[in-house]
Amino acid sequence: MAVIELQEVSKLYGFGDATTLALDEVDLHIETGEFVAIMGPSGSGKTTLLNIIGLLDKPTHGEYVLDTRYVSRLRSGQQARARRDKIGFVFQSANLLPRLNVLENVALPLAYKGTLPVRRLKLASDMLERVGLRDKEYFYPKHLSGGQIQRVAIARALINNPTIIIADEPTGNLDSGNSKIVMELLSEIHRSGNTVVMVTHNPELTRYANRLLYMHDGTIVGDEKTKLGEVAKGIKNVYFTDESSVEEHLAHGVATIMREVPPKELSSKKPKLPKAQTKKPRTRKRSYKRSKK
């Protein structure tokens, strides 16, 4: 059964001439226990999609069913509570509150749930054990490495036993060693039954996912099942046809390469993606009308 179900979800930013269509009638089902990687060029709507899935934002049009509940029209209080109970966030950077120590940071979501302080800190401590940072409980974020900060953020995302973990470029600021540690942790969480949705610019990391979405101009143009432990084949075809080695790409940061490639060129290569036929990219500047079934 789908834990996440987006029905023709669109997101518009701005007014009048400055309107941007960040998401364009996106349909998406994500099953419990999936590890979904989302890729795509900068500005293609990945973060917007995550924000809507994570209940940080509301779709302009369309419906969102989370855990069988229609959540696209919730009032902000209900939205916050649903977010607290169902979603765990890991951002690219500055995840932690600098004034709270590691333990308090991990316990923060429980505070908003009304869990008693003693129990809160106990649970947080257990969770830190799970991410291997128990000995850093009383450290402040400024005394942790980037990788450790991300692991604390993962611990915090897990503390409420959420339905989905949402990670927006969780390794975007990390070197390859730390990236690996963080990804292994996410992978372990996935193996223990959690649903993970992650945006990344690094094709290497698709080896931890069992499904890859490729976004372009606010639509999902590619959706493929991938094998755990292997870099997605379609991605390999698209991005690694030139001479340079995978290692070089990693060294330069794939993200920069992807930003350098103009979107047009990318879409011309798109047919090479195995399941890219779901939706053809359309010309943007059309007037938007809500299509109701």
Added chain:
Amino acid sequence: MIISDYKMALASIRSARWRSSLTMLGIIIGISSVVTIASLGEGLKKQVSEQINQLGGNVLTIRSGNVVSKNSDGSVASVNPLALFSASTLTDQDVASIQKLDGVSAVAPMSLITNSIGYEDREMNNVYVVSSTPDLNVVLQDKVNFGAFFIPEDTNENYAVIGTSIAEELFGGVNPVGQTFTISGTNFLVRGVHEPFQAGVLSTIGIDLNYSIIIPPATGKRISENRAQIAQILVQVSDQKRLDVVLLELQHELRTNHKGQNNFTILKQEELANVSDDIINAATAVISGIAAISLIVGGIGIMNTLLVSVSERTREIGIRKAVGATNRQILRQFLMEGLVLSLVGGVVGIALAVAGNFLLRIYTDFRPVITPSIILIALGTAVTIGVIFAVMPALQAARKHPIEALRNE
């Protein structure tokens, strides 16, 4: 939830220590000045009531003229200061008829004879030479420290009972009893010295007993060549429960003496106290009101600090919302910060006022008193100000859109 709000607030206040302390300064100054003023007023009231208790609640004061007008319920409506300057309407006949009344245990008429005395080649001009009967000693509850009060047989002797301040100034270390000094060129013998009386900021019997010389009645008449008038009569009632009955009889008796005119005033000690309490309360309220303006300035300081804090911590607000904080919870967090700032400021302000109280007691004649109700009102005011001025910044924080807030690094 409240407790963790409080802890979070404390943590963020501590992390901006300097800014927080400067912010609190406004509240600290405001609260400490309001508390000090209120405690001065309270102290003044206490001093007055102590003076009144020195005489005892069973003493009635009769003054010439209609000093105060009263409402129908007996409360004082207005004070009539002109009455103090007219010739006295009180007579020896009044004294005699009061003495005959049932339930009256002592009657002490007091006449002001002069203000200056001489000793050797010196003069003192700031004293009260008062003639009265030995009954005054009864009314004052025998406060003679050295020597003795004069007795009825001494009525025409040149004897004097002097206040402790006069004793110090005239005779220094020497035992004053048996010494002589002059009033209007006549030699007087010191018979007794009063013990120190509460230094009265407002004296209920109209004179400062520490600077008074009490002489016998006939002597007073002789010295003043019969020009002395009875300024007031102190009447002690033997049974305080019968005070009101005696008061009515007194009123009736005096009115008969005065041919049906109400040109005299009978005051209970508590009424004297009420009059002065009213005056003190009004003055305290006015001055505290002025001091309270600094509290508003302090409140604006809190608002300013919180506004800065909200914009600095936009990312934090975003993260809190991402992990499930509702708008209301964010609102409460910032309200709590305002509250903690003002509460800490209030507590420090009160502590400062307490310290100031000690200094005032040591270096001045004031005897300020900080009562629990002053502290409660001060804390209540501080808290109210903190919360009110935190509302705007807190709303601003609560209404931030999570996405916008998260975009802020």
